[in-house]
Amino acid sequence: MPRLVMKFGGTSVATVERIRNVARHVKREVEAGYDVAVVVSAMSGKTNELVSFVKDASALYDSKEYDAVVASGEQVTSGLLALALQEMNVNARSWQGWQVPILTSEVHGSARIAAIDGTSILRGFTDKREVAVVSGFQGLHQPTQRITTLGRGGSDTSAVAIAAAIQAERCDIYTDVDGVYTTDPRIVTKARRLDKVSYEEMLEMASLGAKVLQVRSVELAMMHRVPTYVRSSFDDPADPKLGTLICDEEDIMEQQVVTGIAYSRDEAQITLRNVADKPGIAASIFVPLADANINVDMIIQVVSDDTTTTDITFTVPTADYERACAVLNAHRDDIEFKDLQGATDVVKVSAIGVGMRSHAGVAARAFKALADKGINIRAITTSEIKFSVLIDSAYTELAVRTLHSLYGLDQA
Secondary structure (H helix, E strand, C coil), rough: CEEEEEEEEEHCCCCHHHHHHHHHHHHHHHCCCCCEEECCCCCCCCCHHHHHHHHHCCCCHHHHHHHHHHHHHHHHHHHHHHHHHCCCCCCEEEECCCCCEEEEECCCCCCCCEEEEHHHHHHHHHHHHCEEEEEECEEECCCCCEEEEEECHHHHHHHHHHHHHHHCEEEEEEEEECEECCCCCCCCCCCCCEEEEHHHHHHHHHHCCCCCCCCHHHHHHHHHHCEEEEEEECCCCCCCCCCHHHHHHHCCCCCCCCEEEEEEEEEEEEEEEECCCCCCHHHHHHHHHHHHHCCCEEEEECCCCCEEEEEEEEEECCCHHHHHHHHHCHHHHHHCCCCCCCCCEEEEECCCCCCCCCCCCCHHHHHHHHHHCCCCEEEEEEEEEEEEEEEEEEHHHHHHHHHHHHHHHCCC
């Protein structure tokens, strides 16, 4: 029989009644002839509650015990969904990550999946026509036999990885939206749901602020060529909508130059003034930041008129801003900068589209349109299929609307 993986997020399983609704979605696919594996998140708000328990218990907590506590939220959901399915006369059992097993690295709190043995799940399909309800977000570090977690949104990654492991026909990610939109509908009312998005475009959207899927889940889908749908769990189980298909670029007949506009408020800007312009200075700045596990995004270097000093501007996640400043000040003698300036009231706005590969002047049009609206660009970064601009946060909505209209995304 064809195999299918279905994943349901926290809002989809927030109450027992919603879990029953999820069970109806699963039963529909079983009756359609699929062998089904379901991956579930913790009930909405439960992970935050468990994290708060950990922090109350210990300010400097052991990350291994942190994972043992926060992984329990998904365990509750998987058991409840298995019970709901059994109540509907669908044969089902719950699986924890360590039972499958989903094997991971030892980086507790943000482990990476190393391997999945889907034999037990497949045996359940063959021998019992049994739905496998798997706790997402969690795995096992085999050498230490400790439970690990995959980071926020990790259930998406669990689902795609299981789909690859059992060679599923597709992976359906059910969430509280009915697909991937050209931009945030809360900002642009004319935003449209996309029927199809390429893996590369979705990867850029996820990394640049779109909250629909976790970045690593898209990476896995692209690596293993797993067709992945984003669908709404709030659709009527008897009449569901297709949502958005994430697939190979070759499977999309008509490709827009720009597919979507994303934005991220999780940005902080740091500028080092009058840095000595000599070999090794960039390393003296960015190696200490890397050692502190601080991700750096946009980087701009401007050489002064006398060519002896330079200004270097870059961005870091807002949560790491204070820590980044402390690291840089601690290495001030090595870096030899005169002044450190920073700003947290900035936002990164990005345009994404594989069509940029074959069209010139796509970014230039955006720069002119933003200038015409009086929006100053602080920094720019580009790649083959996207460009991003850093602007003052006060202009976020205006910039997103301007670019959305500029590239014809308002049109039906």
